[in-house]
Amino acid sequence: MLLDHIETELELAERHLIVLKKVIEEGPIGILKLAEVTGMQNHKVRYSLRVLEQASLIKPSAQGAVPGDAVPKFLKEFEGELGRLNEKLSRIRDIEASIPK
Secondary structure, rough: OOOHHHHHHHHHHHHHHHHHHHHHHHHEEEEHHHHHOOOOOHHHHHHHHHHHHHOOEOOOOOOEEOOOOOOHHHHHHHHHHHHHHHHHHHHHHHHHHOOOO
């Protein structure tokens, strides 16, 4: 209950990253091909593409999505962001472990 929202957000982030990875590896690539290679439903791929485009991580082309201008910076900063999240998760685990059972 307390972590349901966080789990949902992590699943969404995972989906966006999978789509971004495929665009980087196989772009230009369209929605139907992305849905096929990821096993995701078309509407979920479409939503991820929209989010990624708003973040300048992909851009549309006549042949399909291609990597956007913000990809290098995103990839450079991503590991640090994951590190900060891991530190927070570690602190949460420590708090949970200290709660009397």
